[in-house]
Amino acid sequence: MSQSNYSADPAVVEMLERAKKDGVMTAFDRAEAMRPCPIGRDGICCKLCAMGPCRLVARKGEEPPRGVCGATQDTVVARNYLRIVAAGCAAHADHGRAAARLLLAVANGETRDYQIKDEMKLVKLAMDFGVEISGRNIEDIARDVAKIALEEYGKQEGELLFIKRAPLRRQQLWRELGVVPRGIDREITEALHRTHMGTDQDYENLLLHAVRVALADGWGGSMLATEIQDVLFGTPYPTVSQVNLGVLKPDHVNIIVHGHEPLLSEMVVLASREQRLVELARSKGAKGINIAGICCTANEVLMRHGIPLAGNFLQQEVALLTGVVDAMVVDVQCVMQSLPEIAECYHGRIITTSPKAKISGATHIEFNEHNALESARKLIEIAIEEFAKRGGNGYVPNYAVDFVAGFSHETITYLLGGLFRASYRPLNDNIINGRIRGVAGVVGCNNPRVTQDSAIVTLVKELIKNDVLVLETGCAAMACAKAGLMNPDEALRYAGDGLGEVCEAVGIPPVLHMGSCVDNSRILIAATAMVKEGGLGDDISDLPAAGAAPEWMSEKAIAIGMYFVASGVFTVFGVHYPTLGNETVSNWLFSDMEKLFKAKWAFEPDPEEMAKLMIKHIDERRKALGIDKARERILFDMAMRRQLEAV
Ligand code: MSK
Numbered sequence: 001m002s003q004s005n006y007s008a009d010p011a012v013v014e015m016l017e018r019a020k021k022d023g024v025m026t027a028f029d030r031a032e033a034m035r036p037c038p039i040g041r042d043g044i045c046c047k048l049c050a051m052g053p054c055r056l057v058a059r060k061g062e063e064p065p066r067g068v069c070g071a072t073q074d075t076v077v078a079r080n081y082l083r084i085v086a087a088g089c090a091a092h093a094d095h096g097r098a099a100a101r102l103l104l105a106v107a108n109g110e111t112r113d114y115q116i117k118d119e120m121k122l123v124k125l126a127m128d129f130g131v132e133i134s135g136r137n138i139e140d141i142a143r144d145v146a147k148i149a150l151e152e153y154g155k156q157e158g159e160l161l162f163i164k165r166a167p168l169r170r171q172q173l174w175r176e177l178g179v180v181p182r183g184i185d186r187e188i189t190e191a192l193h194r195t196h197m198g199t200d201q202d203y204e205n206l207l208l209h210a211v212r213v214a215l216a217d218g219w220g221g222s223m224l225a226t227e228i229q230d231v232l233f234g235t236p237y238p239t240v241s242q243v244n245l246g247v248l249k250p251d252h253v254n255i256i257v258h259g260h261e262p263l264l265s266e267m268v269v270l271a272s273r274e275q276r277l278v279e280l281a282r283s284k285g286a287k288g289i290n291i292a293g294i295c296c297t298a299n300e301v302l303m304r305h306g307i308p309l310a311g312n313f314l315q316q317e318v319a320l321l322t323g324v325v326d327a328m329v330v331d332v333q334c335v336m337q338s339l340p341e342i343a344e345c346y347h348g349r350i351i352t353t354s355p356k357a358k359i360s361g362a363t364h365i366e367f368n369e370h371n372a373l374e375s376a377r378k379l380i381e382i383a384i385e386e387f388a389k390r391g392g393n394g395y396v397p398n399y400a401v402d403f404v405a406g407f408s409h410e411t412i413t414y415l416l417g418g419l420f421r422a423s424y425r426p427l428n429d430n431i432i433n434g435r436i437r438g439v440a441g442v443v444g445c446n447n448p449r450v451t452q453d454s455a456i457v458t459l460v461k462e463l464i465k466n467d468v469l470v471l472e473t474g475c476a477a478m479a480c481a482k483a484g485l486m487n488p489d490e491a492l493r494y495a496g497d498g499l500g501e502v503c504e505a506v507g508i509p510p511v512l513h514m515g516s517c518v519d520n521s522r523i524l525i526a527a528t529a530m531v532k533e534g535g536l537g538d539d540i541s542d543l544p545a546a547g548a549a550p551e552w553m554s555e556k557a558i559a560i561g562m563y564f565v566a567s568g569v570f571t572v573f574g575v576h577y578p579t580l581g582n583e584t585v586s587n588w589l590f591s592d593m594e595k596l597f598k599a600k601w602a603f604e605p606d607p608e609e610m611a612k613l614m615i616k617h618i619d620e621r622r623k624a625l626g627i628d629k630a631r632e633r634i635l636f637d638m639a640m641r642r643q644l645e646a647v
Helices: 010-022 027-033 073-107 119-128 138-154 161-165 168-177 184-194 203-233 262-271 275-283 295-305 313-321 339-345 372-390 409-417 425-432 454-465 474-482 497-506 520-533 555-566 583-597 607-625 638-646
Strands: 239-243 253-259 289-294 309-311 327-330 349-352 401-405 438-442 468-472 511-513 545-549 570-573 601-603
Touching: 010 313, 027 313, 073 138, 073 184, 073 203, 073 262, 073 555, 073 583, 119 138, 119 161, 119 203, 138 184, 138 203, 161 168, 161 203, 168 203, 168 583, 184 203, 203 262, 203 295, 203 520, 203 555, 203 583, 239 295, 239 309, 239 474, 253 262, 253 295, 253 372, 262 289, 262 295, 262 327, 262 372, 275 289, 275 372, 289 295, 289 313, 289 372, 295 309, 295 401, 295 474, 295 511, 309 313, 309 474, 313 327, 313 339, 327 339, 327 372, 339 349, 349 372, 401 474, 401 511, 409 425, 409 520, 425 438, 425 497, 425 520, 438 454, 438 520, 438 607, 454 468, 454 474, 454 607, 468 474, 468 497, 468 607, 474 511, 520 545, 520 555, 545 555, 545 607, 555 570, 555 583, 570 607, 583 601
Parallel strands: 253 289, 253 327, 289 309, 327 349, 438 468, 438 545, 468 511, 545 570, 570 601
Antiparallel strands: 239 401
């Protein structure tokens, strides 16, 4: 395969040519060399005990064989699937736990490096948790909120508190089906127990627990991570930035922050502005210190500080190929083990920071909330030393695209309704009048089994052309930012007339960057706000809305998809799907789930077909709501713009 088939991003293609000449392998080459095991890929391999592994491949015209323990293929596929969801939930849950522990440390005065940045959000959270606020100082409120948040993990009975944020009809449905999560850790542990050899042998019972675990992610761990990070680091508001490898500056000390948890990267951003460190960098011949990001740590510091993005998941190795990255600081999740070897070939140091995520060949500087700023300073000093060794070497491809990010739920309500009448009313009205056909959440990773960014960008262009407003997070958001779809001027060229009119009037691009993977919880809140605003049914499943992850690869993506579906959102995944080797489990997810949850999964690797499925679903929902009549397209004049702003 040629390098141009590896990626739709010209910066990546250019750098991969360089890697090829240098004989350096990346994930793109490894994916080509590694044929996926079809048995594992389809979910029909069981390796949960030492009697196997058992490959449950059916011979033509025959029933699939059973495992040595007697497990059927249905059970094995459902067990494997539940383990995927549990691992995804665990990753997001631990992220939320780290944020809650930090909030507690701040409240207790155990760290001076962090402050509470959004007191208003803390107070709202306190009210949701039933914490007394009147007459109390902010630290006392924060302490109670942090303790309650941490209790959400170890709770044995009852319901997760954020469940009450969902539309009432959805809550009722979850209760009737017995899938309301009790405690986050409890559901993850139970998933591992149920899937242990000889425990849960009923595929539907296993899948219903997968729903419960997924809800403990979306309405639990991920939502806690987002809310508490907003309290500590500030709720995002629109910010202009740049994306792609061109944000790296050859004459600066370049530090890339990569992973998912922004606790340390917040400090790196802060320390990089300290006069002493800037002077130190200058004394070594650098013009300054440049921070850029990869993956969701990048999205976190982008949303709150406008820090530029060097790229998405498949660009982590590619960024090192430039030879100008002096340090890549990684925390947890989505970090490739090949990074130290590539840095060895080109330049720079890989610095691991979490006791949970070490890589041999990397420098480890352990970070915790008590030494945060000190650790950040130390690793910036290492980057400065590396810069001094770099000389004039390195090459940065000239690709950097301007875009707007920072669309939290709060920002969207403010932009739509204004400071004093913040609401989703104008969005709902424009959906009802047909200018906006519906809303889509497009999220998830890159995967070298797909030309990088191509499926995401093709899908999103199709959606906005058909007047569907797109909400994005994660690496999918970065793909669209690189393609210019988050630049209000450029992106409107791709939008349909109705969507374009509304975006122009409100001053937003047709594709909104809502943050990192845990910030998919912002999409749940936005969907709930649309329901509560009225006129579009009384449940998320009534909304003309759909979700997709066209290039997913991680277990977290499946957990996210599962909580989207369980929350009432029709969701389509591309690439492959981990149950395809078994009809029973696939049918349950792709069809039966709709009878139970009023939403279902779909699998479709072709992005144009994926768009058709999503638009068809949106149109069906419009019809059910009685808002499917075609509307005359009306061009906005100034009076109408003012009227829209005044709604
Ligand atoms: S970083 S989980 S590759 S979106 Fe959140 Fe990107 Fe997927 Fe990691």
